[in-house]
Amino acid sequence: MAPHILVVGGTGMLSGFVEALAGDGGRLSLLSRRASTFSRANITGHDVDYYDEAAFVAALDAVGPIDLAVGWFHTLKTGAPRLLAERVGKPGVPGRLFQVLGSATADPARPDRLATAAAVAKGLANCRLRQVVLGFMVEAGASRWLTDAEISAGVRSAVTRDLAYFGGRAGGALVG
Secondary structure, eight states, X not given: OOOEEEEESOSSTTXXXXXXXXXXXXXXXXXXXXXXXXXXXXXXXXXXXXXXHHHHHHHHHHHOOBSEXXXXXXXXXXXXXXXXXXXXXXXXXXXXXXXXXXXXXXXXXXXXXXXXXXXXXXXXXXXXXXXEEOOEEEETTEEEEOOHHHHHHHHHHHHHHTOSEESOTTSOOSOO
């Protein structure tokens, strides 16, 4: 049986990642405020805002067991990341949760931020946490934020390679 993959927040900068997963076949669920914009046969979309924890839990319950999750949360100041982590994997068969985190999470002046983000999976034996930190590219002496396509490619690379940490500690490039 193909693994069940869940993506939270996959209609914006991660839409290329979701399209690539959809092209791979398998069971794919998408939770987002605009999840219904993806009309593929193998995508089950749930329009939900993770700030509405009751609706988020209902959507998680509706999709069922999760083998692999990728979550882009704008903030960890909501219960949604932990609620997701609690549903990843099953006894004896751990699943993986890839947190997509903003570049400020890896600010060397604030080393507590990565640890705070990692706490969403603390004590959960069935959830193997991975972190993907966004960053920027330096080209011709100037910096620019990553494009959505670069972010999607970087997240796909991190998932494919099953990297525990992917990105730059000082806001460096996600890809490469």
